Every structure is written in structure tokens, then in C-alpha cells.
Amino acid sequence: DTAVSQTPKYLVTQMGNDKSIKCEQNLGHDTMYWYKQDSKKFLKIMFSYNNKELIINETVPNRFSPKSPDKAHLNLHINSLELGDSAVYFCASSQEGLDTDTQYFGPGTRLTVL
Amino acid sequence: RKEVEQDPGPFNVPEGATVAFNCTYSNSASQSFFWYRQDCRKEPKLLMSVYSSGNEDGRFTAQLNRASQYISLLIRDSKLSDSATYLCVVGGGSYIPTFGRGTSLIVHP
Numbered sequence: 001d002t003a004v005s006q007t008p009k010y011l012v013t014q015m016g017n018d019k020s021i022k023c024e025q026n027l028g029h030d031t032m033y034w035y036k037q038d039s040k041k042f043l044k045i046m047f048s049y050n051n052k053e054l055i056i057n058e059t060v061p062n063r064f065s066p067k068s069p070d071k072a073h074l075n076l077h078i079n080s081l082e083l084g085d086s087a088v089y090f091c092a093s094s095q096e097g098l099d100t101d102t103q104y105f106g107p108g109t110r111l112t113v114l
Numbered sequence: 115r116k117e118v119e120q121d122p123g124p125f126n127v128p129e130g131a132t133v134a135f136n137c138t139y140s141n142s143a144s145q146s147f148f149w150y151r152q153d154c155r156k157e158p159k160l161l162m163s164v165y166s167s168g169n170e171d172g173r174f175t176a177q178l179n180r181a182s183q184y185i186s187l188l189i190r191d192s193k194l195s196d197s198a199t200y201l202c203v204v205g206g207g208s209y210i211p212t213f214g215r216g217t218s219l220i221v222h223p
Binding site for chain 2: 040041044048090098099100102103105106107
């Protein structure tokens, strides 16, 4: 059983397109996150959702929007894709959402914008 | 100054060697500290939490130095399978964990 799953694993698309990445966790955790890992391997947090409420929203463009239909899912929608959006996007979850919690990561979605 | 800093390496060591990584943090109010491991093209996974008194898990030892604001990870008797990137994570009691850039370790035969 996969604790945190993401789809798709790979996503190749053209500039200007709109795409979504899905994430699901079956750990019963209260908080889910989206991270971006760029080509320099730097992992940066983008969003955090706790019980369907956005807790933090780092300085990401508003082309990126998280959508949480329920506690177990946090999807990432990206509008008007740009070359600089190419990266690996990781979904994660934690028990309560504090930075004292262990983060459980999904396998990642490798996005390539052409 | 960056919030969490790590030497990116790579650290290239032979099997059986002992290797140590440091990670410095800028927020003196930080309360939680972790080491995560990330294999190539894989997701990060928790390696160990770092406690004030230090903690050991088999060949791995983590230490915290609050006065100098750094944490360390010591790996003894390195194995080929230890080759990975080791990420330092620091929390300040909020909802925003901060990841370091990671230190790359290559263990060769």
C-alpha cells in the first residue's frame, strides 16, 4: 500500500498549457503539502493544507493553485505553464502540520515544459 | 544568510570510512531538527530526528549544538548503499519546515 501517491509520474507539456497533478494520502494525516525541487535539487515548500484550509502560501505565482476536495487529497493546478516551472513536484503529508512532524513524501512528478 | 545551509559536497569516501556532515541554521528559535535521505530520482525519507541530547541509530549519530546553531550527522562504517543526498530540516515551531539544499555522499568500493 502506497502511503502518499501522485499522478502522473512524468508530465511533458508545452508552454502556455494548463495542467494538474493529483495527490492522495492514506495515512489519515491532517496536513498535506506541495514542494518544488528545481534542477539544483533545492526543495522548497509551496503550499500547506490543514483540514481543507490553506495554512501557508509561499511566494509562488498565482498560476499555481492547490485544490483539496477532502482531507486525503491535495491536487495542484498550474495555469499558463512557463519554462521555469520545469521541476520535480513532491506532495507530502504529516500528522498535524507542525514542522515538528515527520513529513511523508510521494514519489514525485517530473514536469518538463517545452 | 540562508536559513539552513549545508555543504553540497559531493563527499566521496571509500567503503568502511567514517564521514560527517554539518548543517547550520540561522533561526535561534528553531525547535525541531531532522535528517532526511534522498536517493537519486526518489523522494526524501526521514532518516532520523535530532534530539538535544543527541541520538544514535546503528551506524548513524546525530548531534545538535544550539550554541553554535548547527546539527551534525555522523555515518560510521560507510556502505555503498549509503550513497545518497542527506537533507537537513529545521523547524521553528510553526507550519513551515525549512529544508537545506542537501549534501551528496558517494561511497565507492
